[in-house]
Amino acid sequence: MELILALSIGVLGGSGVWLLMRPRTFQLIIGLSLLSYAVNLFIFSMGRFPVGRPPVLEPGTAGDPAQYADPLPQALVLTAIVIGFATTALFLVVMLAARGLTGGDHVDGRRQDH
Amino acid sequence: MNSLILSAFSRFLFALMLVVSLYILYRGHNDPGGGFVGGLMAAAGFAILAMADGVQAARRMVRVHPVALMGAGLVLALLSGLPGLVNRGSFLAHWWFHAGDFHSGTALAFDIGVYLAVLGGILALILRFYEEQPEA
């Protein structure tokens, strides 16, 4: 489980950084999204991995914290996803407007041969 | 998009998604769901309408400008935080009403605010996307 998670974070992060280096805005957006997925998984991993345990206490029990998953990283990831979604969408609008003005999706606004 | 099947079903799907989104908004009080998910689903309903009948039809269906919807949602969410200031001196400390199995409170107003804000925000973006002309 740890290995799978670590590998996914690594692959997502690596691909994201590589895409960030690319000269086209669409690649930039995808790169930023992948990077944010990597970071989200990373936050999630900070809550440890109790498999199959609920994050919410049963009503009426004090509960042993060891028997429950940490709900906070889940809430944090949810927030980060929502915000990431908003920024990506807004960014996309800007990029579409830029494409309308320059007729291309090159980051410097120039059409170049790649 | 010109598809007979899509335009025939769009009204039905739209109504269905709107109703389900409201249900999800309401059940978010104690179960999975809530304003954000509900708002997304309602926005998807409007998106189907825009796809089938055109962006103008969807805009007419929303009646107000999506950004105004977003603002109204934000106002509602902010207002729902105020009652908590009165008796507990803490913003967003919600008031609760219980009647038998029925529980509700100012938290529902907050969720409705989130619902409207998300719906408005997504619609503002999606309708903009649909209106962008593809490269000639």
Added chain:
Amino acid sequence: MLLAQAVLWPVAIPLATAALAACCWQRLAAQRAISAAGVLLMFAATLLLLWQVRAEGVQAVQFGGWAAPFGVSFVADRFSAAMAAITGLMAFATWLFGQADIRRREERAGFHPLFHGMLAGVNGAFLTGDIFNLYVWFEVMLITAMGLLVIGRTRAQLDGVLKYAVLNLFSTLIFLMAVALLYGVAGTLNMADLAVVLPQAGPSLTLTISALLLLCGFGIKAGYFPLFFWLPASYHTASITVAAIFAGLLTKVGVYACFRVFTLIFTVEGSGLREILAVMAACTMLFGVFGAAVQWDVRRILSFHIVSQIGYMLLGLAVATPAALAGGIFYIIHHIVVKANLFLLAGAIHRASGTFDLRQSGGLMRRSPLLAALFLVPALSLGGIPPLSGFWAKFMVIDASFRGGQGWLAAVALVTGILTLYSMTKIWMEAFWKDPLMPRPTARAVPAPMLAAIALLAAVTVAIGLQAEPFVAYAQSAAQALVDPSDYIAAVLGAVPAEGGAMAEPRP
């Protein structure tokens, strides 16, 4: 309720203003009225907060009725209250300037909601006591700032926003990773709680990485040395009202976050951070000022000077003695006023001479001597000429770095000061002194609201310069609170019961 919740209003008011303005999307007159009311109310609220903090010490509120380390806290100590107050002043001044500068087209594209949304983000970042919440306010700021940057929808703006958005999004991701690491070590996100828990956890590699990631993330936002290149590439594309508030406030939020995190959660002293910060500060000063020397566009010169001035603030953090931190705080306050004013002046110069290019303009000395006089105040203040505010700011940080045993940093700061003066002289000579190459058809008189806004900020600069004593004393006590955050921690975690229900009672 009004006073006990004083921390709440500087964020709630602009948020509500933005929401109400968005409600009236198609009625510009209503938006204008709401916007005006919002600016005035927020300015009043920030002054109220400042007064409250001065009178009664650190203010803290908890959201949702959850007690401190579990819920989100808002805290205002002297430093953050001063930042909020200066935000209120900036909002008022730029709004005044905007009366003559903002075009209908920009208003229709959502200037008012975005402007107030950004102010809410800035104040939220200053007042939050929760590090994850800080991320949220950063993003509010980023999203609205992106909107404000492209409001004119010109090609240059779209080009600028690309650089701005990508780098800033990247920096928030880095920041988020650092937050995750902190949570992994400490299990809490409340900054006051972190300050209590982390010393018990002891130093570890994870914490070091977290500190460096935070430095990197905030560094991009603030425009520190190797990470500043997005700033001069994007700020000059915005409309001048927007550029002024960006130049005044946005990078300073990054600086504020650095000051907060590296005094409250981490310490510069004895952690090896000092050397890194010192080199960054020196390079930030020098690279910024050299970058400005080769520019001819007023706005680009000023953008590069933001970078070089950020170096002085970082210098205060690098030396990290109470005197140096006080100097840094004083510098931030002085710089926000002066830099925003210079951007407003750039707008006025553009209005009066029809161009931002210094080589094309000229003759303003004769045509509008009032503007020339008003330009001299912030320009000389930026260069550090007594008795203006910049002199005291520079004096405090340079003196503190000599005393802190960082004489070479002081030397770099002095050299940078001279070069800053060179740039200001260049603007003066080219725009005001020399004869224009040719009469420009687009030149117009500078409208009264613009002059009023510029005069207001210039008056503040002069006032800080002539009556430096209370400001210096305030900065010193704010710095003292940063060095010894026990009051901050007590106010948040509730060791001292506050009166009037300011503290939330624990949930039953």
